[in-house]
Amino acid sequence: MLFRSQMVVDYIDEVKELLSSDLWENIFLNCSKNEVFVLWLLYQKGAVNMTEIAEYIHTPLNTATGIISRMEKNGLVLRSRSDEDKRVVNIGFSQKGMEQFEALIKELAHYGMKVMGSFTADEMTLFYKMTSKIMEILRQENSRVNTPKKVRKITIE
Numbered sequence: 001m002l003f004r005s006q007m008v009v010d011y012i013d014e015v016k017e018l019l020s021s022d023l024w025e026n027i028f029l030n031c032s033k034n035e036v037f038v039l040w041l042l043y044q045k046g047a048v049n050m051t052e053i054a055e056y057i058h059t060p061l062n063t064a065t066g067i068i069s070r071m072e073k074n075g076l077v078l079r080s081r082s083d084e085d086k087r088v089v090n091i092g093f094s095q096k097g098m099e100q101f102e103a104l105i106k107e108l109a110h111y112g113m114k115v116m117g118s119f120t121a122d123e124m125t126l127f128y129k130m131t132s133k134i135m136e137i138l139r140q141e142n143s144r145v146n147t148p149k150k151v152r153k154i155t156i157e
Helices: 002-018 021-028 033-044 050-056 059-074 093-115 121-145
Strands: 045-047 078-083 088-094
Touching: 002 033, 021 059, 033 045, 033 050, 033 059, 033 088, 033 093, 045 050, 050 059, 050 088
Parallel strands: none
Antiparallel strands: 045 088, 078 088
């Protein structure tokens, strides 16, 4: 087991060295995981409200609001009030945000194509099998960890 653990440590150290800070910044725009997921959601839907964002990234509304505030400050998104209901705040890409996200997609596609293009047909089959196995394990772990929380009722007098 120690042998495998050391192999993983060595592998991660090597990948760390291959991903220079310039490359990492280009790929992920200096965004947090949740910010990248918000950009992905906007890319899919165009514009969404704060509740949709909070549900999509599985965070409380106040956390999602903080994330959007940071993204707005960085010029990636714009907030606007709904015409139908002024209480609803809609979030959409800014011009800069859309350009940066499209650059992110292009960069990821570039590296993905280089990696996938280097695989033989047998390696591609093995890669898909291994990826499917990893996804299944992660699904099982996610369902085990995310059991529904008990709602505690408080009597208010």
